[in-house]
Amino acid sequence: MKKSLITLLLFIFSSTFIFAQAPNPAGDILYPISQKGKFGFIDKTGKIVIKPKYETASDFSEGMAAVSMDGKFGFVDMTGKEVIPLQYNAASPFNQGMAKISMGGKFGFIDATGKVVVDTIYDDASKFTKDGLAMVQKDDKYGYIDKTGNMIINPQFIDASDFSEGFATVKVDDKYGAIDKTGALVIPAQYDGLGSFNSGLAWALVAGKYGFINKSGKMTIPANYIFVSDFSEGTAAAILNNKHIYIDTKGLQSVSIPTTNVSDHRKFVEGMALIQTTDSKYGFMDKSGRIVIHPQFDAAEPFYHGLARVSVAGKTGYVDKTGKLVWAPSN
Numbered sequence: 001m002k003k004s005l006i007t008l009l010l011f012i013f014s015s016t017f018i019f020a021q022a023p024n025p026a027g028d029i030l031y032p033i034s035q036k037g038k039f040g041f042i043d044k045t046g047k048i049v050i051k052p053k054y055e056t057a058s059d060f061s062e063g064m065a066a067v068s069m070d071g072k073f074g075f076v077d078m079t080g081k082e083v084i085p086l087q088y089n090a091a092s093p094f095n096q097g098m099a100k101i102s103m104g105g106k107f108g109f110i111d112a113t114g115k116v117v118v119d120t121i122y123d124d125a126s127k128f129t130k131d132g133l134a135m136v137q138k139d140d141k142y143g144y145i146d147k148t149g150n151m152i153i154n155p156q157f158i159d160a161s162d163f164s165e166g167f168a169t170v171k172v173d174d175k176y177g178a179i180d181k182t183g184a185l186v187i188p189a190q191y192d193g194l195g196s197f198n199s200g201l202a203w204a205l206v207a208g209k210y211g212f213i214n215k216s217g218k219m220t221i222p223a224n225y226i227f228v229s230d231f232s233e234g235t236a237a238a239i240l241n242n243k244h245i246y247i248d249t250k251g252l253q254s255v256s257i258p259t260t261n262v263s264d265h266r267k268f269v270e271g272m273a274l275i276q277t278t279d280s281k282y283g284f285m286d287k288s289g290r291i292v293i294h295p296q297f298d299a300a301e302p303f304y305h306g307l308a309r310v311s312v313a314g315k316t317g318y319v320d321k322t323g324k325l326v327w328a329p330s331n
Helices: none
Strands: 031-035 038-042 048-054 056-061 064-069 072-076 082-088 098-103 106-111 116-122 134-138 141-145 151-157 168-172 175-179 185-191 202-206 209-213 219-225 236-240 243-247 253-255 262-269 272-277 282-286 291-297 308-312 315-319 325-330
Touching: 031 048, 031 056, 031 315, 031 325, 038 056, 048 064, 064 082, 082 098, 098 116, 116 134, 134 151, 151 168, 168 185, 185 202, 202 219, 219 236, 243 262, 272 291, 291 308, 308 325
Parallel strands: none
Antiparallel strands: 031 038, 038 048, 056 064, 064 072, 072 082, 098 106, 106 116, 134 141, 141 151, 168 175, 175 185, 202 209, 209 219, 236 243, 236 262, 243 253, 262 272, 272 282, 282 291, 308 315, 315 325
């Protein structure tokens, strides 16, 4: 989707891998790592399970990870077996049994057997969500297809997001609103920006300030904030009167940050939240407001399955929730 829909700052690393997100049948997790410019996977103890040999590697999702070699993408399982041949120009992790692939500059989808279910005919595509639809782009317009490839909502929007909790954000003319799965505009396009629904609430941008609306379109948390995140684990990160805070779904301050030298903070994931200090270092705090991992990293990502990916001097590694290095930063 177009970047104009995302008004919050995101972490974007120059490397080409992200977190593992699915356990194997034994309950273990594999995490992508880079070693001497090649990508492989480790387990949660830091042991190499799949030797680094790939040019790129994605997260594991639904038992497979996208990898590439010689510019071609395919999928490996958690034993390292190449279960879907490396034959695509690009590939993304599986979601809801489907993975986005690219051939000839166009995008489509395959199922877990590698069968092309949606032909590569779209200019761009997103992922399938729990709502059963995926966003696709055709001739600079966005619409939505189902898992059989049927067009459910015709391409008509100049900007759009994935479905979440039954709603998708769309742009009509110069404003944002939300549609339901029939394509009906159920929340009028009247906002300068609109996030996805989480915990029944979506952030809305009005005259340069953020608040939250419910699924009826009612502003339940006034637009008083200069920054907010999506809700996660019952809280959202926010900035009010230049103070970094966390609020609950009623708009009440829920977690205090125990330092004033914070320049950025993120939503809670697995009970931990990223914070950035004024000297541009990243660390983690828990829901009691305690700094658990001292800010020391040049960049970091949220925790997934007990580990967080961190970056120091351009090298990447993993830490556990005590701050112990499970995989020392390497390149």
